[in-house]
Amino acid sequence: MKAQLFTQFQNIVDRASNEDLAILSQWMNGFEKKQSNEMTTYLSAGLHMERTLTADYCRVSIPNTPYIHNTLNIPHGGILAVLLDTAMGILANHSLPVGFASVTTNLSINYVAPAAAGGHIHAQVTLSHKGRQTIVLTGEIKDHLGRLIAIGTGSFFVIPSK
Amino acid sequence: MKAQLFTQFQNIVDRASNEDLAILSQWMNGFEKKQSNEMTTYLSAGLHMERTLTADYCRVSIPNTPYIHNTLNIPHGGILAVLLDTAMGILANHSLPVGFASVTTNLSINYVAPAAAGGHIHAQVTLSHKGRQTIVLTGEIKDHLGRLIAIGTGSFFVIPSK
């Protein structure tokens, strides 16, 4: 299988545009972070997620590159959902005692403007309500110019963790 | 740059688990589809999106692999948003006359069950309202066993296309 992968990689690089090469490099850089356990999932590694976490706030940032773009060359609305859901999930779980985890039950996002090209986009979330069985968080996404791109609200359900 | 990419790829393959190798293969297969213009974005290529489209229905499917999993080893809620938003956007744009496009203004998703392991997950969406300036679509995501994973509603705003 490995020989086949090298041939495939060779073919891809041979045909690669400069944009292709940048995406390849970006993706492999992320993949190495997954292999070194710096990242926990292929998804977060591929997106190069960086996080800041405090007791009542979480920020998750990713670079705004063609890797996440839709056909309009702006970040795909679903990727903004990945960003918000990740930040909310991190903060929700962080707020729970040992032995409990949380799962998303509802996520609602309003998209208000396209992100400016380049830089990073940042999801910033806070706790709006922390109940015994449900947690509600709100957040927003800003581009590298600090402009508001989207706002969102997430509901999480508390479950015993395995 | 290319020599550096080969070294990096070599290092990744040397350290790769079987799961890593499967993800590498899957990702490069998708990348080739982007290079051959079978896929229009790196995102849809990486996710191996397949679509079925009629006048009032769109289905988008992707394989359920670790490439899209969260730390619970199930599809990330944000990826389900990517799937729904993509299917809704395709159908919304398809419903418009030449010279018009649509952008998502709101996406709301209810997550009701984890997807069964393996197979594909499928977003199926239909038009609920098609106005002159706004379009509303509803949809659901099912796993390969046909079980409901999530439902969603999207609002789109109609704009002149460039």
Add this chain to the structure above:
Amino acid sequence: MKAQLFTQFQNIVDRASNEDLAILSQWMNGFEKKQSNEMTTYLSAGLHMERTLTADYCRVSIPNTPYIHNTLNIPHGGILAVLLDTAMGILANHSLPVGFASVTTNLSINYVAPAAAGGHIHAQVTLSHKGRQTIVLTGEIKDHLGRLIAIGTGSFFVIPSK
């Protein structure tokens, strides 16, 4: 207190427009239904709610009169929420075994068109997901011409009933 109420009622009737008189009559008709226990709340009585309920479907209808209008003389968006939430709550509770009730955790409504004047407006809801701890319902509101006015999704949380 009763004498004061009669004086007040006298003053209101003396100054009443034909629309005022119709509203007064409508409201008192509803109030009598609350007094005779045909209606369980002042709110449902004032709105003259009528319901149709089966195992997996609930319809709640109310007359479309100035009693529920906003300043644009169409049904207030919040009243459409009352209608949907009521129909969803009835169906959610009906689906539960004795000893359990449900409370709304999230309600999301898309408003797609103003209701035609007159007649009744009808909320029709169905179960999308019935879990052990959460229930998700979807529904729509139509006017007396059968045109779609709004669609909505509600999440309910199951609790032991008192």
Add this chain to the structure above:
Amino acid sequence: MKAQLFTQFQNIVDRASNEDLAILSQWMNGFEKKQSNEMTTYLSAGLHMERTLTADYCRVSIPNTPYIHNTLNIPHGGILAVLLDTAMGILANHSLPVGFASVTTNLSINYVAPAAAGGHIHAQVTLSHKGRQTIVLTGEIKDHLGRLIAIGTGSFFVIPSK
């Protein structure tokens, strides 16, 4: 018709519980405000809405009485939607130049706790995004103890006013 209304009112008062009498009094007090044009709609009059409005903030309050209760004797979730949608609509319209109005396209509410008995409940909303064609507002509802009852997000579409 007026004679008939008096007979009906007499019958209602004869059978009225103390709670009934309080509701009758409350409702007629509101009705008089509609007749004197202090209130613009039967709905806002019946609910005894009071508002505070600045350039970027609106608060709407109503008394928490059985008039708005569901069968659990707490404010009906739909009435909280009336409150939020009203406050959001007032602020959205206030933010627009002469010749423009706004209509709600989406309202999403998360219910997080029941309101404490008595007092008033207060919806407080602010502008999150003000575009040329769309406005997004967020808000919360608190009870008279200052506890959070619900949070909500509304999307409005800007239209020429008549």
